[in-house]
Amino acid sequence: MNRPIKVAFVLDSFIIAGGVSAIIEHCHRLGGPDFEPYIVTKHPGGPDRNWHPAGSSLRVLDFEAARSIDFDIAIATWWKTCYELHRLRARRYAYFVQSLESRFYEPTNYGSLKPLVRATYHLPVVFITEAKWIRETILGMRPGAQVFYVRNGIDKTIFNLGDKTSFEPNIGGPLRILVEGPLGVWFKDTTKAIEIAAGLGIPKRITLVTASEVPPDLRRRVDNVYSNVPVTEMPQIYRDADVLLKLSKVEGMFMPPLEAFHCGATVVCTWVTGCEEYLKHAWNALVAFPEDYDSIRRYLELIDKDRQLLNLLRCNALATANSWPSWELSSCSMADALAEIADGELSVDPHAALIIPALFQQSTGAGPGQPIIDTNVILSSGSYRLARRISGLSQAWPIKALTKMVPPRLKHFVKRKLIHQSE
Numbered sequence: 001m002n003r004p005i006k007v008a009f010v011l012d013s014f015i016i017a018g019g020v021s022a023i024i025e026h027c028h029r030l031g032g033p034d035f036e037p038y039i040v041t042k043h044p045g046g047p048d049r050n051w052h053p054a055g056s057s058l059r060v061l062d063f064e065a066a067r068s069i070d071f072d073i074a075i076a077t078w079w080k081t082c083y084e085l086h087r088l089r090a091r092r093y094a095y096f097v098q099s100l101e102s103r104f105y106e107p108t109n110y111g112s113l114k115p116l117v118r119a120t121y122h123l124p125v126v127f128i129t130e131a132k133w134i135r136e137t138i139l140g141m142r143p144g145a146q147v148f149y150v151r152n153g154i155d156k157t158i159f160n161l162g163d164k165t166s167f168e169p170n171i172g173g174p175l176r177i178l179v180e181g182p183l184g185v186w187f188k189d190t191t192k193a194i195e196i197a198a199g200l201g202i203p204k205r206i207t208l209v210t211a212s213e214v215p216p217d218l219r220r221r222v223d224n225v226y227s228n229v230p231v232t233e234m235p236q237i238y239r240d241a242d243v244l245l246k247l248s249k250v251e252g253m254f255m256p257p258l259e260a261f262h263c264g265a266t267v268v269c270t271w272v273t274g275c276e277e278y279l280k281h282a283w284n285a286l287v288a289f290p291e292d293y294d295s296i297r298r299y300l301e302l303i304d305k306d307r308q309l310l311n312l313l314r315c316n317a318l319a320t321a322n323s324w325p326s327w328e329l330s331s332c333s334m335a336d337a338l339a340e341i342a343d344g345e346l347s348v349d350p351h352a353a354l355i356i357p358a359l360f361q362q363s364t365g366a367g368p369g370q371p372i373i374d375t376n377v378i379l380s381s382g383s384y385r386l387a388r389r390i391s392g393l394s395q396a397w398p399i400k401a402l403t404k405m406v407p408p409r410l411k412h413f414v415k416r417k418l419i420h421q422s423e
Contacts, residue, residue, distance in 0.1 A: 014041070042084075075093075092126065094341060097129045160235065166264075168264075179207070202300075210225075
């Protein structure tokens with residue numbers, strides 16, 4: 001291609017989150033002569049994005065402004081944004097999958113959302129992901145799908161030991177425990193981590209980093225609280241810790257331990273997807289089975305008692321960090337993937353979309369698990385219109401069959417509500 005490749009990353013919001021940070025990094029670092037990257041979001045003037053050092057350098061558009069641009073690639077970055085892709089004109093459509101997001105929703109409360117999320121993995125798009133386990137899972141659902149593996153990098157100018165060449169061993173001081181994550185999010189289990197750390201009968205200092213409001217009873221159980229911390233201030237917090245305590249039940253790449261490794265800390269955690277990317281039990285971390293909280297307590301007591309083991313784990317964690325790629329290298333891999341998507345004759349299988357109506361039917365029942373969003377609108381305005389937009393697929397028989405499989409009441413809704421909408 002003799003001109004810059006125009007890429008649109010469709011973002012739900014600029015909240016402080018690891019997944020948003022990764023998108024910002026890629027968008028920022030693609031801004032050379034070969035690419036023209038944009039972030040497209042419903043609320044470009046919404047929450048402050050300057051918590052990230054590259055936030056102010058981004059080209060950010062709302063959907064109305066983006067409609068005037070012919071993109072080479074439009075990329076969804078979260079399951080809801082998959083249903084916004086059809087609003088952009090692009091030669092290729094892709095989905096940057098940073099976790100299997102159907103796992104974010106508890107079956108008892110939001111079970112009806114799960115089919116909506118799973119349906120996004122059956123859209124006729126190209127996939128990009130940051131973790132090997134996600135790539136393998138997508139290929140298990142969609143054999144033959146185009147899935148590019150682009151490992152997340154880390155900004156080594158930010159996450160490092162500061163002005164020191166090595167971490168300072170904690171020989172006899174209180175064990176410095178860092179708990180990081182949102183409160184009230186069931187799969188992060190941050191409150192449980194605080195409960196375990198606070199209940200230890202050892203000298204300790206507990207620090208909490210969160211973007212959530214901290215109730216007074218939790219504040220009393222920790223020594224320090226940091227809220228809405230910018231990326232550039234996190235390294236000093238990591239440097240002042242011996243161990244990061246994480247009890248997540250759902251993760252994608254699982255970046256916080258890797259950030260901590262770069263700053264001289266180790267991690268005690270329960271096993272979660274993403275661990276296999278770089279954590280090695282008893283070498284650079286201590287990893288328990290999911291919800292094995294007794295082992296978590298024993299691990300923390302062990303490294304408090306055996307400071308030689310603690311410092312060995314920290315030393316090996318730093319060695320792991322030193323071998324990890326920077327964002328510059330990661331973004332080169334992303335650039336290679338995007339160039340292949342833009343220029344190559346990649347195949348997308350429209351047959352996979354035939355499962356979508358069944359998945360949507362699972363989500364439209366009434367009762368306690370009723371969706372918190374209008375699934376009919378998503379169905380009609382998202383998946384089918386996107387499928388029809390994919391180059392060369394509008395007349396394919398699977399898409400025609402897909403239309404025939406729409407439940408009658410949803411078909412009536414489409415005709416009634418969208419007959420006057422322009423494609």
